[in-house]
Amino acid sequence: MEPVSAAIQTRDLTKQFGDFTAVDSVSFEVRRGEVFGLLGPNGAGKTTLVRMLTTLLPPTSGKAIVAGQDVGRHPTRVRERIGVIPQALTSDLDLTGWENIDIYGEFYDVPRRQRHQRARRLLEMVGLRERANDLVATYSGGMRRRLEIARGLIHSPEVLFLDEPTIGLDPQSRRAVWDLLETLRKESEITISLTTHYMDEAEQLCDRIAIVDHGKIIALDTPSGLKRMVEGADRVDLEIEGDTKAIAEMLKQEPYLREVELDGASRLTLGADDGPHVVPKIIDRVESAGAKVASISVHRLSLEDVFIRFTGRSLRDEPAKKVSFLVGAGMPQSRS
Ligand SMILES: Nc1ncnc2c1ncn2[C@@H]1O[C@H](COP(=O)(O)OP(=O)(O)OP(=O)(O)O)[C@@H](O)[C@H]1O
Ligand SMILES: [Mg+2]
Structure with missing residues (x-):
């Protein structure tokens, strides 16, 4: 692969579990600064794909470069350069918002002064400055999600991965998370990879969307480009x-x-x-x-209609079956 200017680049990335191919020879590129959506029904292979990109799962074959580093050859370098916000809420209830962020920054070896400065700025950005010293146990789901986004940014990652960032949130909290991601997109250079079941979310936030089904990307374009295909x-x-x-x-x-x-x-x-x-x-x-x-x-035509045309099914009519991977919390961890 060429030396990369892309934030994410994969070639023939594949993951098999036994005989079953969960991600099937996927090749795509995400530009720096782009908000990139992965949209697909349950079991499409989105999380498996993201787990490979975030070094939590070794690919069966193929290649992926994230933030300029090869996930197979330099997983630690990749981890230093990415933030991961998994679907499950992973902030520690027994700690305050501030402590949650601070400890995370320590894991990443962010020097104390810088850590504290950034923590203050991030808490302000996510609207939690006033609640920073309260235990997370007293937070709502939406507040926890916002805290976790702030936490995922403490080490200034180049690429932020969010898996279903607004699932289970009430409409007001969803809106707050959307506003936050839009601010992030406007005010920083960060690249965002977003997995979602929600059409409106993908349409509102993403520059481009990959529709994933049965382990393959079956369409990839801007929201309006996807609509034009139909x-x-x-x-x-x-x-x-x-x-x-x-x-x-x-x-x-x-x-x-x-x-x-x-x-x-x-x-x-x-x-x-x-x-x-x-x-x-x-x-x-x-x-x-x-x-x-x-x-x-x-x-x-809605993006939902486009989705049905491409996959032959609706996103909504299957009940969500969710597995939460706590290891996905994005902590740097060695893979022996
Ligand atoms: N560790 C594993 N072992 C065996 N099969 C797995 C494993 N992880 C995922 N799979 C299978 O791979 C397929 C893709 O799963 P994945 O979790 O990536 O889908 P998804 O698109 O994220 O779905 P959802 O929308 O439900 O989160 C599914 O059929 C799943 O059962
Ligand atoms: Mg998933």
Whole structure:
């Protein structure tokens, strides 16, 4: 592999458990400063992929370079350069917020003065300055998550890995975590790899998204690029006063419409690439043909629809089966 300017680079990265291939020859690159999403149903192989990238699991074959270091050859160097925030809440309930961060900084050998300065700044950033000296046992789930993000940043990592950062949080806490990640993206050079089940989260936060299914990346693009891959997927519902059949025939000739279907006596369902922009054109055409538009509405393609097109299933209808790996807490640890 070339000397890297990318934050993450993999080639044919593969993990087998016995006969089962959990991650299947995956190759991709994440640019520095990018927020990169891994989106996929349960069992897709997201966590296994992240565990290889964070040196917690040796690959069966293939290669990965993270923060300029080869995960197989220099796992310790990789660990020094990354922050890992696993899905399970791992902050220590018996310690204060401040102590949790400080101890973590010590693990990473961050010198005391620098550690304390950074801890103060990070606690401020995550909105926990006032609560820093309270035991974590008194924190809400959202506060713990924010504390853990601050903790994961104490050694100034180049790449931050978050596995399902908002699962189990109430909407307000989710929003607070999103705001925090957006601040981080704007105000630092850090690269973020984010695993999520939530479409809105991926869409809101990620520059690019990899859709993972059965151990493979089946699509990788910006959120809008992914949507563009599914053409004609915006739906326009139209109610006509006039000769609906004639109008349907006429609309079939319009190049900006993909499908035109009659739905009852006065209703039409149309497929379009860009729903909102075709609405005025449709109204124009219908009215110039002497009919009237009684109602018109647009249903925009969501990332969820894109996901279903690519994987043939929904993200939501499978119950979450979660295994929490406490070793994923991101502590530097030697792998003998
Ligand atoms: N240590 C292991 N031994 C055997 N099989 C494993 C092991 N770890 C993961 N798997 C299997 O590999 C597949 C991928 O699991 P993984 O946890 O990476 O999926 P995921 O995409 O993170 O799923 P989820 O959304 O549920 O977190 C699953 O079928 C899982 O059962
Ligand atoms: Mg997982």
